[in-house]
Amino acid sequence: MKDKITMTIPNAAEYVAIARLTATVIANTQGFDIEEIEDIKVAIGEACNNAVMHGKNSSNITLDFHLDEGRFLVEITDEGDGFKFEEYSEPVLEAYEGRGLGLFIIKTLMDDMIVESGMGNGTRITLIKNKE
Amino acid sequence: MSLSIDVKYNEKKENWEVDLVGDLDINSSVTLKDRLNEILDQREADIAFKIRDLAYIDSTGLGVMISLLNRLDKNEKAMVIMDPQENVLKIFKITGLDKVIKISKEGESIEG
Numbered sequence: 001m002k003d004k005i006t007m008t009i010p011n012a013a014e015y016v017a018i019a020r021l022t023a024t025v026i027a028n029t030q031g032f033d034i035e036e037i038e039d040i041k042v043a044i045g046e047a048c049n050n051a052v053m054h055g056k057n058s059s060n061i062t063l064d065f066h067l068d069e070g071r072f073l074v075e076i077t078d079e080g081d082g083f084k085f086e087e088y089s090e091p092v093l094e095a096y097e098g099r100g101l102g103l104f105i106i107k108t109l110m111d112d113m114i115v116e117s118g119m120g121n122g123t124r125i126t127l128i129k130n131k132e
Numbered sequence: 133m134s135l136s137i138d139v140k141y142n143e144k145k146e147n148w149e150v151d152l153v154g155d156l157d158i159n160s161s162v163t164l165k166d167r168l169n170e171i172l173d174q175r176e177a178d179i180a181f182k183i184r185d186l187a188y189i190d191s192t193g194l195g196v197m198i199s200l201l202n203r204l205d206k207n208e209k210a211m212v213i214m215d216p217q218e219n220v221l222k223i224f225k226i227t228g229l230d231k232v233i234k235i236s237k238e239g240e241s242i243e244g
Contacts, residue, residue: 038219042223105226109226110215
């Protein structure tokens with residue numbers, strides 16, 4: 001079994017930067033280049049933003065970093081109400097109301113994004129970036 | 133890093149100059165939005181963002197820029213973003229916002 005690093009942060013906006021910075025340290029350790037590390041940082045930030053927006057007060061966000069060779073894989077799990085991913089549509093800039101842009105950014109920057117969300121059961125977002 | 137917001141009105145250019153240093157993210161975007169609405173309530177004018185030392189921007193920061201653009205458009209005012217770092221510029225580009233927001237680097241306009 002591969003090694004794994006788990007971190008738990010309170011589900012609040014002021015802790016998202018800590019998760020982002022931790023992700024950059026791990027990606028750096030795994031040998032990603034500067035641009036890839038920056039992409040990973042933004043994607044983890046957006047996934048945590050999503051957790052904060054949909055999460056409950058006084059709950060946590062858990063990040064499981066799987067130290068696989070050749071790729072960056074993180075699972076980000078919140079204890080929120082979940083959201084209907086099927087209803088997600090890509091943002092239309094002209095009519096932008098502040099929703100959906102974060103997931104769009106993640107999809108652009110990462111090689112894979114898996115969203116598992118059940119109403120009332122929280123959300124798990126898995127992000128994968130392969131090393132070039 | 134948190135966000136530092138420095139605002140002044142340039143009487144000669146008749147615009148607001150807003151210096152942003154640090155991270156514009158989910159933890160600072162509401163503060164920036166409130167501050168911008170405050171200064172525009174005080175005086176409706178063009179806004180120039182100087183963001184050479186802005187290290188990070190996320191979707192909530194972009195959201196502030198979009199709602200600001202809507203307000204400025206309504207009042208026939210303009211905004212410009214000056215000297216973004218490469219990583220910040222990339223976020224504007226992948227979201228297509230560089231097509232609707234004027235971005236300039238060292239006085240040169242960047243075509244989207």
